[in-house]
Amino acid sequence: MILFKAVTVKISLVITLAVTLLASPCLVAKSQEVKHGENKPLPKIIALAPHIVEMLYDVGAGAQIIATTDFADYPEQAKNIPSIGNYIRLQLEKVIALQPDLIIAWQSGNPSDDLARLSQLGFKVVYSEPKTFSDIAKELRHFADLSGHSEQGRQVADEFLKQLGDIQDRYRDKQPISTFYELWSRPLTTIARGSWPQQHLNICRAENPFEQVSSPYPQVNIEQVLKTPIRLIIQPLSVNQKDKEGFNWQNWPTIKAVSENNIITPDADALHRMTRRSLLALDKLCSDIDKVRRSYLSGI
Amino acid sequence: MSQIRFNLPVKLSLLALLCLGSIGAALTFGPVNISPQQLVACFSTTCETPVIDMVVFQVRVPRILVGLVAGMGLAIAGAILQNTTRNPLADPYLFGIVSGAGLGATIASITLANMLTLALPLAAFLGALFAVIIVVLIAKALQRMEQLLLAGIAVSFMLSSISQFLLYLGEPFATNRVMFWLMGSLARVELENFYVISAVLFFALAVITAFHRHIDALLLGDESAASLGVNADKLRLIMLALCAALTATIVAYCGGIGFVGLMIPHIVRQILGVTTIPLILGSMLIGGTFILWVDVIARTALENAEIPIGIITSATGSIFFLLIMYRTRKN
Numbered sequence: 178m179i180l181f182k183a184v185t186v187k188i189s190l191v192i193t194l195a196v197t198l199l200a201s202p203c204l205v206a207k208s209q210e211v212k213h214g215e216n217k218p219l220p221k222i223i224a225l226a227p228h229i230v231e232m233l234y235d236v237g238a239g240a241q242i243i244a245t246t247d248f249a250d251y252p253e254q255a256k257n258i259p260s261i262g263n264y265i266r267l268q269l270e271k272v273i274a275l276q277p278d279l280i281i282a283w284q285s286g287n288p289s290d291d292l293a294r295l296s297q298l299g300f301k302v303v304y305s306e307p308k309t310f311s312d313i314a315k316e317l318r319h320f321a322d323l324s325g326h327s328e329q330g331r332q333v334a335d336e337f338l339k340q341l342g343d344i345q346d347r348y349r350d351k352q353p354i355s356t357f358y359e360l361w362s363r364p365l366t367t368i369a370r371g372s373w374p375q376q377h378l379n380i381c382r383a384e385n386p387f388e389q390v391s392s393p394y395p396q397v398n399i400e401q402v403l404k405t406p407i408r409l410i411i412q413p414l415s416v417n418q419k420d421k422e423g424f425n426w427q428n429w430p431t432i433k434a435v436s437e438n439n440i441i442t443p444d445a446d447a448l449h450r451m452t453r454r455s456l457l458a459l460d461k462l463c464s465d466i467d468k469v470r471r472s473y474l475s476g477i
Numbered sequence: 478m479s480q481i482r483f484n485l486p487v488k489l490s491l492l493a494l495l496c497l498g499s500i501g502a503a504l505t506f507g508p509v510n511i512s513p514q515q516l517v518a519c520f521s522t523t524c525e526t527p528v529i530d531m532v533v534f535q536v537r538v539p540r541i542l543v544g545l546v547a548g549m550g551l552a553i554a555g556a557i558l559q560n561t562t563r564n565p566l567a568d569p570y571l572f573g574i575v576s577g578a579g580l581g582a583t584i585a586s587i588t589l590a591n592m593l594t595l596a597l598p599l600a601a602f603l604g605a606l607f608a609v610i611i612v613v614l615i616a617k618a619l620q621r622m623e624q625l626l627l628a629g630i631a632v633s634f635m636l637s638s639i640s641q642f643l644l645y646l647g648e649p650f651a652t653n654r655v656m657f658w659l660m661g662s663l664a665r666v667e668l669e670n671f672y673v674i675s676a677v678l679f680f681a682l683a684v685i686t687a688f689h690r691h692i693d694a695l696l697l698g699d700e701s702a703a704s705l706g707v708n709a710d711k712l713r714l715i716m717l718a719l720c721a722a723l724t725a726t727i728v729a730y731c732g733g734i735g736f737v738g739l740m741i742p743h744i745v746r747q748i749l750g751v752t753t754i755p756l757i758l759g760s761m762l763i764g765g766t767f768i769l770w771v772d773v774i775a776r777t778a779l780e781n782a783e784i785p786i787g788i789i790t791s792a793t794g795s796i797f798f799l800l801i802m803y804r805t806r807k808n
Contacts, residue, residue, distance in 0.1 A: 247781070259781070265657045266664055266783040270509040273531050285650040288657070290665035298535055392646050
């Protein structure tokens with residue numbers, strides 16, 4: 178119980194991040210009815226995370242999903258898929274009753290003991306664990322192969338990598354700009370190496386002064402921020418965090434980014450989602466950062 | 478007194494019947510609809526379908542059996558600790574067992590994330606035992622075994638703070654894993670877990686039965702017990718080690734299930750009295766039955782999800798406790 182009280186903030190942070198990573202509405206994918214081989218029926222799939230559901234729709238396997246977990250709300254059809262649990266616990270009885278041919282699970286986001294039990298009961302369990310943008314392409318191909326949609330999967334993954342390469346090329350030689358990424362306001366929490374948004378900053382050539390901190394989502398003191406030459410503040414806001422108030426930066430006008438009003442507020446839901454759509458958010462973020470960079474450079 | 482003696486077998490028989498009835502009833506509850514007739518078919522001949530067979534024998538039966546022995550074990554651990562320390566608030570969890578198990582689970586979650594199925598219960602068990610050993614060593618160093626509870630609280634805070642620090646530095650999902658694991662669940666249990674917990678439970682029962690007169694003597698006070706030839710400190714140590722092993726085994730497989738060890742013995746004392754044998758038998762039957770029904774609520778209350786069992790035991794336990802306090806005040 179003591180532990181419970183003390184890490185409540187971190188838990189709420191992780192849960193909110195997990196939900197916002199995966200729960201926002203996004204682009205519409207087409208589903209196709211394709212036969213897996215000549216006479217073999219397409220496998221029935223249980224997809225245990227919203228980003229897996231989205232990837233399956235992306236490769237045309239959406240119609241094969243027979244169950245998922247809470248917060249799988251994209252595309253619109255996904256809202257009709259029955260839920261058999263959440264990030265805490267799966268209902269094993271329901272999984273058994275559904276008799277899926279394949280279970281695709283989120284390794285760090287699903288209860289590992291339930292997944293081990295399902296494997297033990299003879300169900301085929303494969304894992305999703307995207308850590309980088311390239312992993313998304315790999316998983317799109319992998320899930321497409323498993324679901325009988327190899328061709329569409331290859332096309333979608335190639336297109337994804339091409340778009341990613343274009344964005345990387347566009348910003349590769351830009352001058353770095355010192356940036357503070359506000360993941361959470363109370364307590365003030367930022368990102369570091371190993372976190373999902375850090376790669377966004379790297380691609381957009383935004384320099385994070387806290388990148389080398391050992392915890393991926395470190396809490397920081399405002400004094401630590403004050404002593405760094407911050408030129409830009411990124412304050413992602415989510416529609417799922419209705420009560421969240423961003424940190425009030427206006428109280429700290431000595432920070433260059435504040436005095437120059439260089440605070441951008443991208444959509445957290447789109448930015449933090451580990452799917453094909455995250456590229457759109459990345460593109461928009463890089464473009465916004467670049468505007469600040471250009472205004473800063475032109476003022477020198 | 479004679480009335481209590483006369484009634485005791487009847488009361489225990491009724492509790493045993495309630496427990497057996499609860500086992501049968503608990504089998505019929507779950508997200509998959511299985512009728513009593515289908516259940517009877519499963520146990521008398523063969524199940525109607527392979528799906529029903531798997532649900533009944535791979536999911537529900539292990540859950541019910543583990544829930545039963547876990548409830549029994551936690552309740553008798555609480556009863557024994559309350560009697561040997563003569564402290565009505567004594568509970569196995571107050572000796573740092575859950576905090577120790579939490580530290581073990583935290584280390585396993587951070588360092589052995591890919592083999593948690595085996596590593597987590599083992600690490601939790603070792604962590605719980607480590608906590609109890611530290612508590613006992615501190616109490617012995619102070620040469621005051623009656624301060625076991627205070628030492629337990631201090632160790633509990635210390636181990637929790639280490640866990641928090643490790644979780645703060647570790648990857649964020651490890652925090653989730655440990656937190657939800659500590660809330661307790663029977664969803665992950667297997668039949669092998671039932672055998673392990675049962676073995677420890679039977680061993681504990683054998684030791685308690687052998688020492689039951691000594692424990693009863695302790696109820697009269699340390700001086701009276703000493704005059705009857707009972708070494709109070711030694712007996713407390715043996716009982717604490719026994720309860721620690723039992724609770725650590727249960728926590729390792731089921732996570733944190735709070736309040737059972739504290740609440741059930743209080744109910745049993747009202748029905749069967751304070752002496753060891755009736756108290757233990759009653760605690761086993763009521764503790765086992767209680768967890769069976771709590772687990773039924775855990776797996777059926779929400780349509781598409783499960784409620785961690787520790788949430789329900791703590792909620793019901795705290796309400797129960799307030800009612801007892803209110804009743805005591807009225808009397």
